[in-house]
Amino acid sequence: MTNPIAEARADGRTLLTEVESKQLLHDAGIPVTQARFAAGADEAVAAAEEIGFPVVLKIVSGDIAHKSDVGGVALDLADADAVRSAHAAMLEAVKATAPDGTVDGVSVQQMAQPGTEIIVGVTTDPQFGPVMMFGLGGIFVEVMKDVAFRIIPLEQRDAKQIVREIRGYPVLEGVRGQAGADLDAIERLLIQVSDFAWEHREVAELDLNPVIVRPDGALAVDARVVLAAEA
Amino acid sequence: MSVDRARLDRVLNPRSIVVVGDKGPGYTWLSNQSEFTGDLYSVQVDEKEIKGIEEKGIPNFASLDKVPGEIDLVICAVPRSVSPFIIEAAAQKGAAGVHMFTSGFAETDEPEGIALQERIKEIATESGLALVGPNCMGIYNRRLGVKFTGAAVQGDGGSVSVMAQSGTHTIGLTLGLQAAGIEVTRSISMGNVLVINEADYLEYLIDDDDTKVIVMYVEGAKDGRRLFELLRSVRGKKPVVLWRGGRARAGGRAIHSHTASLASSGDVWAGLYRQTGIIPAGSADEVVDTVAALVNMTPSSKRNLALIAMTGGQSVAISDQFERAGFEVPRLSQQSYDRLAEFFNVIGGSYQNPFDAAGTVRGGEENFKKLLDILEDEPAIDGGIAIELSTQGYDKNPKWLDATLEQLASYRERTGQPVITLSPTGGVMSASGASEAAVKAGEAIAARGFALYPSFARGADALGRVVDYYAALEE
Numbered sequence: 001m002t003n004p005i006a007e008a009r010a011d012g013r014t015l016l017t018e019v020e021s022k023q024l025l026h027d028a029g030i031p032v033t034q035a036r037f038a039a040g041a042d043e044a045v046a047a048a049e050e051i052g053f054p055v056v057l058k059i060v061s062g063d064i065a066h067k068s069d070v071g072g073v074a075l076d077l078a079d080a081d082a083v084r085s086a087h088a089a090m091l092e093a094v095k096a097t098a099p100d101g102t103v104d105g106v107s108v109q110q111m112a113q114p115g116t117e118i119i120v121g122v123t124t125d126p127q128f129g130p131v132m133m134f135g136l137g138g139i140f141v142e143v144m145k146d147v148a149f150r151i152i153p154l155e156q157r158d159a160k161q162i163v164r165e166i167r168g169y170p171v172l173e174g175v176r177g178q179a180g181a182d183l184d185a186i187e188r189l190l191i192q193v194s195d196f197a198w199e200h201r202e203v204a205e206l207d208l209n210p211v212i213v214r215p216d217g218a219l220a221v222d223a224r225v226v227l228a229a230e231a
Numbered sequence: 232m233s234v235d236r237a238r239l240d241r242v243l244n245p246r247s248i249v250v251v252g253d254k255g256p257g258y259t260w261l262s263n264q265s266e267f268t269g270d271l272y273s274v275q276v277d278e279k280e281i282k283g284i285e286e287k288g289i290p291n292f293a294s295l296d297k298v299p300g301e302i303d304l305v306i307c308a309v310p311r312s313v314s315p316f317i318i319e320a321a322a323q324k325g326a327a328g329v330h331m332f333t334s335g336f337a338e339t340d341e342p343e344g345i346a347l348q349e350r351i352k353e354i355a356t357e358s359g360l361a362l363v364g365p366n367c368m369g370i371y372n373r374r375l376g377v378k379f380t381g382a383a384v385q386g387d388g389g390s391v392s393v394m395a396q397s398g399t400h401t402i403g404l405t406l407g408l409q410a411a412g413i414e415v416t417r418s419i420s421m422g423n424v425l426v427i428n429e430a431d432y433l434e435y436l437i438d439d440d441d442t443k444v445i446v447m448y449v450e451g452a453k454d455g456r457r458l459f460e461l462l463r464s465v466r467g468k469k470p471v472v473l474w475r476g477g478r479a480r481a482g483g484r485a486i487h488s489h490t491a492s493l494a495s496s497g498d499v500w501a502g503l504y505r506q507t508g509i510i511p512a513g514s515a516d517e518v519v520d521t522v523a524a525l526v527n528m529t530p531s532s533k534r535n536l537a538l539i540a541m542t543g544g545q546s547v548a549i550s551d552q553f554e555r556a557g558f559e560v561p562r563l564s565q566q567s568y569d570r571l572a573e574f575f576n577v578i579g580g581s582y583q584n585p586f587d588a589a590g591t592v593r594g595g596e597e598n599f600k601k602l603l604d605i606l607e608d609e610p611a612i613d614g615g616i617a618i619e620l621s622t623q624g625y626d627k628n629p630k631w632l633d634a635t636l637e638q639l640a641s642y643r644e645r646t647g648q649p650v651i652t653l654s655p656t657g658g659v660m661s662a663s664g665a666s667e668a669a670v671k672a673g674e675a676i677a678a679r680g681f682a683l684y685p686s687f688a689r690g691a692d693a694l695g696r697v698v699d700y701y702a703a704l705e706e
Contacts, residue, residue, distance in 0.1 A: 015487060121490025125499050127455035133490045147493055149502035151459050157706060158506055165505070205488035226487045 005202060005227065014204075014227040017060060019107050021223040025208075028196045031189065032208075032220040033110040040105070041087045045080045047108035054078050054111040057086050059094055063101035070097040076111055083108070112221045116172060116181045117210035120189060120220070122152065122197040124204045124228070130197045134190060136168040137210035144168075154194040159187040172213070181213040189218050204228040232431050234328075238361040239427065239435060242328035243370055243417065245303035245377060249274055249295065249326075251317050252309035255283040260306050260332065262287075266376035266385040272298050295320040302326040304377075306369060311335040315350045318362070322354055328361030330369035337423060338366055348425060355426045367422025368398035371405055373415060374441075382406055389416030389441065391522055394432045395448035396421050397476070400515065404446060407519045412677030413526055416441045430457040437465050444470050444525055446518055450477040462507035467704050471509040472521050475500055510700045520693035523682035528649040528694070532702035533614035535559045537606050538585040539592075540619045545687075546585040549653070552687040553617060556695035560584055561611040570605050574598055584612075589621075596634045603642045614698070615648035617690060620683075622654050622672035632672055636679045652681045653690045 004020035016024065022032045036047035037060060048055045059072030067073050071093030074086035087106060094103060117137030125131045128151050135147030148165040150158045163169065163186055174180030189211065197203055205226035211218050232239070246269040250260045253273060261284065264271050273284045273291040284291045292298050295305070295317070305321045307314060307329050314333045321329050336348035348365070355362040363369055368379040371393075376385035380402050391413055395401040401420035408415050417439075419432050429449055436442045445465075452458045465471060504511045510525075512518045536558050540546040550560050563571075563584055571582040575598075576590040592599040606612055618639065625632050643650045654669070654676075676683045684690030 119489065121488060121493075123488060123491040123494045125455070125494065125496070127452045127496070128459055128499060128503070129456050131494065131499050131502065133493060141489070141493070145493060147498070149494060149498045150506055151499070151503055155506075161505055161706070162502075205491050207488045207490055209489055224488060 004225075005200075008227060009230065014229060016225040016227070017107075018058065018223060019060070021206075021225040022220075024225060025196070025220070025223055028192065030192050030196060030208075030220065031185075031218060032223055033112055035107050035109040037104075038106050038108050041084050044087050044106055044108050045083050048077070048080065048083050051108060051110050055083065056109040056111050057083065057090060058107045058109065059090055060104045060107050061094070061098075061101050062104070064094070064098055070094050070101075109221075112212045112219050113214060115212040115214035118172075118181075118186065118213055118218075119147070119207070119209040120193055120211055121208065122193065122203065122206040125151075130201070132162075132190065132194055132197070134162045135166055136171060140166075140168045140171075141209075150194075152194045153198045154191060156187070156191065159190040159194075162190065163187060179215040182215055182217055185216075185218040186211075186213055189220075202227050232434060234361045234427050234431065235359055236435075238327040238359065239431070241303040242330070242361045242363065243419070243435065244372060244375060245269060245327075246375075247300060247302050248272070248304045248306060248377065249298050249302050250306045250308065251275070251295065252307065252313075253284070254280055254308070258283060258287065260308050261289055263378040263381055264376070265381070266378070268374075268376050268385075269303075270300065274298065295324045295326070298324070303328075304370075305329040306332060307365075308332045311344070311347055314365070315347060315354065318351050318354045318360065322358035322360050326360065328363065329355075330363040330367070331365035331422070332367070332369060333364075334366035334422075336365050336425075348423065352425050360426070362426040363419070364422035365425060366398075368401055368420035370420070371401075371415070371418040373417065379418070379420065380406070382409075383415075383418075384409060386414075389414040390443040390526065391415050391446060392436050392439065392442040392444070393418040393446045393448075394421060394429065394436065395419070395446075396424070396429070396450050397448060398422070400448045400474075400476075403515055404448065404518055407515055408446075408522055411519050411523050411682075412674075413519075413522055424453050428453040430454045430461055433458065433461050437461060437469065442469070444472065444522055446522060447471060447473045448518075449473065449475055459503055459507065462503065462509055466508040470525050470700060471507075472512050472518055472525070473504070473509045474512045474514070474518050505703075508700065508703050510696050512696070516689065517692070517696075520682075520684065520689050521696050523684075524649075524651070524693040524697045525700075527680050527682040528651070528697060529615075529643060529647050530701050531614055531647075531649050532698055532705055533648075534698060535561050535612055536614045537609070537612045537616045538618075539588050539602075539616060540585055541587070541589040541592075541621060543579075543581070543587045545619055545655070546581065546587040548655075549617065549619065549687045550585045552691040553694075555688075556691035557699070558614065558691070558695070563605075563609050563611055567605050567609045571602070574601055592635070593631075596638070599635060599638055603638055607642060607646055613648070615646070615650055616642065617651040617653060617687075617694065619687075620652050620654050620672070620676065622666075622669045624668055625672035625675070626668040629671075629675065632675065636676060636681065639681065640679055649694065650681060651690050651694050652676055652683045653687055654683055654685065655687055656685045 022035045038044035057074040121133040130152040140146045172181040207224040208220040211220045249272045251274040373389040398420045405418045580590040581587040
């Protein structure tokens with residue numbers, strides 16, 4: 001098993017790729033969708049078969065920040081043929097919209113089932129060191145900035161309170177007859193991420209955005225780890 | 232801790248003080264110590280100043296090494312350029328510590344000030360000198376009569392301690408609490424926290440047996456991690472009322488994540504409040520109001536109140552404010568209403584809760600006693616009473632208010648519930664805040680151990696913050 005932090009350091013990078021970020025978090029027991037790097041179409045199909053269909057395909061390029069803007073994301077691919085055709089179409093689209101971008105390959109990822117989106121993050125506060133953020137995903141975080149913070153490490157009580165502190169909490173409890181989100185799974189995830197950040201001080205920033213919460217669990221579908229600049 | 236604890240203890244509880252460089256005509260720092268219970272000396276070489284110092288009966292010396300005996304605290308009031316020499320001399324003399332009133336250091340953002348501050352830090356750190364400041368008003372110790380203003384009281388008692396990053400706020404909070412009838416046991420103006428930082432002072436106050444309530448004013452944390460851990464450790468042991476001023480800047484570092492872009496310092500402090508169970512306050516008034524409730528009131532996490540106002544209009548206003556602050560004003564049981572109907576004057580009055588009670592309680596002590604007896608038996612009320620008290624005419628006829636206070640004290644004792652007293656300025660039943668009657672009434676109310684608030688809003692907010700605090704301890 002490779003060590004994503006050591007690899008990034010060796011390359012002089014502070015930004016981990018999505019595949020690296022997820023590997024690191026998966027190794028720490030944090031629920032993230034499976035993600036494999038694939039250089040070409042055959043590798044992508046093999047990875048998809050290993051993960052199990054349906055899958056998601058995302059472009060991997062150090063030059064492209066917003067993958068979906070350049071046609072670099074394909075969702076819900078049901079079989080090997082769908083992976084092959086999506087792969088070809090994606091390379092085409094990216095070439096057309098971002099001709100200067102160097103494409104390293106694609107990442108093949110487990111397709112998460114729909115649910116309520118939340119964001120869980122870590123940043124380094126200049127006064128207090130590692131702190132955690134929690135909020136609902138989508139417009140709740142983008143527009144309403146409906147988020148709450150805690151200083152890491154969190155205790156059980158902190159995890160319980162932060163989930164209930166945001167204005168959008170009723171959405172997690174379930175509205176209009178919808179089943180509520182798995183609050184225990186969210187609290188468990190918060191403690192796991194807190195412990196991870198506390199043990200990995202070289203991690204300066206971390207976004208799990210979004211994490212999809214269903215009545216029976218929570219699963220991060222995107223992850224970004226940023227390391228502190230080396231002293 | 233950044234300094235030796237025994238030395239800090241001597242600095243905060245000095246038996247001997249030397250003021251260096253005080254100047255006439257006022258001789259501020261020597262005059263501040265006029266009620267100091269230990270040995271007071273002066274060091275001054277300026278002939279023009281020495282005469283005035285000696286006239287005050289204070290022994291003056293040409294240098295620190297000439298001062299007899301052990302020195303606990305040196306108050307350094309010399310110009311900044313000379314100050315490193317005084318710090319050096321204090322270290323050589325073996326003084327426990329120095330309060331540096333001298334300013335003009337790193338806070339000026341100019342090279343000379345920064346260089347001088349570095350030099351002072353070096354001397355203090357090498358010698359282990361407990362250095363308070365620089366750029367601050369130093370310390371107040373009620374029992375020993377160590378003062379930073381003559382207006383602070385010397386005497387026994389005191390249970391509240393103040394630590395603040397601003398000299399103005401240290402003095403303002405100390406005198407503001409004192410004016411509200413709260414005895415402050417010690418105060419610390421922290422200044423530039425060059426050697427001893429906010430976490431050190433907090434640790435001292437947490438361990439200090441004389442300190443039952445801690446008041447903090449901070450603008451930022453030099454050792455945020457330790458401050459956080461100390462505040463978390465004090466949860467449930469001592470209440471900490473924290474007023475944070477200003478907005479710390481996050482610095483110009485590059486940000487890559489969504490989380491980092493959303494993390495304002497205010498949000499992080501808000502998280503700290505929840506994690507540590509401190510009581511946040513947004514102004515000096517809020518600090519004083521909150522401490523008054525903490526010190527005077529029975530601990531309670533309950534929110535169902537009986538509200539007693541003296542007119543119809545005020546019964547609406549008092550309900551609005553307490554409901555806004557998170558309280559319930561429940562209807563009472565039929566049994567209580569039946570009992571109230573027997574004597575309550577409903578012509579121009581009402582007993583639904585809120586109470587519009589002037590017509591009834593003005594009718595005699597007996598009626599007020601009956602009302603409180605009914606509330607004591609009422610299961611819907613668990614959070615106590617908030618009552619509008621008229622201070623009108625108290626100077627001429629104190630009987631009614633004194634009797635009312637006695638009844639309220641008895642209710643508080645019998646039920647263990649809080650009682651909050653309110654005398655809204657400008658209320659038709661109250662004298663205006665500054666009148667002689669109001670001042671005397673205020674003193675009588677404070678003497679009975681009730682927190683008195685000049686508006687319903689301030690009383691409601693103060694009780695709300697304290698009830699939130701006790702409720703959070705139960706989570």
